[in-house]
Amino acid sequence: GIQVEQSPPDLILQEGANSTLRCNFSDSVNNLQWFHQNPWGQLINLFYIPSGTKQNGRLSATTVATERYSLLYISSSQTTDSGVYFCAVGNDYKLSFGAGTTVTVRA
Amino acid sequence: SQTIHQWPATLVQPVGSPLSLECTVEGTSNPNLYWYRQAAGRGLQLLFYSVGIGQISSEVPQNLSASRPQDRQFILSSKKLLLSDSGFYLCAWSYNYNEQFFGPGTRLTVL
Numbered sequence: 001g002i003q004v005e006q007s008p009p010d011l012i013l014q015e016g017a018n019s020t021l022r023c024n025f026s027d028s029v030n031n032l033q034w035f036h037q038n039p040w041g042q043l044i045n046l047f048y049i050p051s052g053t054k055q056n057g058r059l060s061a062t063t064v065a066t067e068r069y070s071l072l073y074i075s076s077s078q079t080t081d082s083g084v085y086f087c088a089v090g091n092d093y094k095l096s097f098g099a100g101t102t103v104t105v106r107a
Numbered sequence: 108s109q110t111i112h113q114w115p116a117t118l119v120q121p122v123g124s125p126l127s128l129e130c131t132v133e134g135t136s137n138p139n140l141y142w143y144r145q146a147a148g149r150g151l152q153l154l155f156y157s158v159g160i161g162q163i164s165s166e167v168p169q170n171l172s173a174s175r176p177q178d179r180q181f182i183l184s185s186k187k188l189l190l191s192d193s194g195f196y197l198c199a200w201s202y203n204y205n206e207q208f209f210g211p212g213t214r215l216t217v218l
Contacts, residue, residue, distance in 0.1 A: 041212045043209040048205070048206040092204045093204055
């Protein structure tokens, strides 16, 4: 199956800081999603981005499919941004998840 | 708009007991449906997916089974739970093979 590596595994930020999360994958894909898992376990869809660049408020994402990586940018971080961020990639029905990046934003 | 429901939210079951987790989707028809499991501190692993009523594909051989008795209902079952079945179970839906959307999950503890 497709291997997904996320980095860094843990990230501690001061409120207001910017950060970049990275997702590398081992094969070509036609589906790539970024999720935020809140403390209750709910997976919140952030981006569906198999290629290109998207922005939603303070978050943006870029996927370079030909080089098999995606980046998630968090700007002006807030304490509510804390949680685990997952990258998931795949083809057709199957999504393979990375191990996640745990983000802690301190006030 | 579409919504996805799972119940129960939490469940504590003894080893060897049966299991039935339910997932329903509202606001769409003929969705693809998925069951995932998340072990503590880990990413999600796809267990089953379904493209229609009665059509189930298994990704991982295990102690679990899935059924889809109605278009928007997906059920995860076990006849006899093992300790290793503990985890966080999430149901998801998608329209065709596009973006997947997840339910709130069920936390299962097998004692």
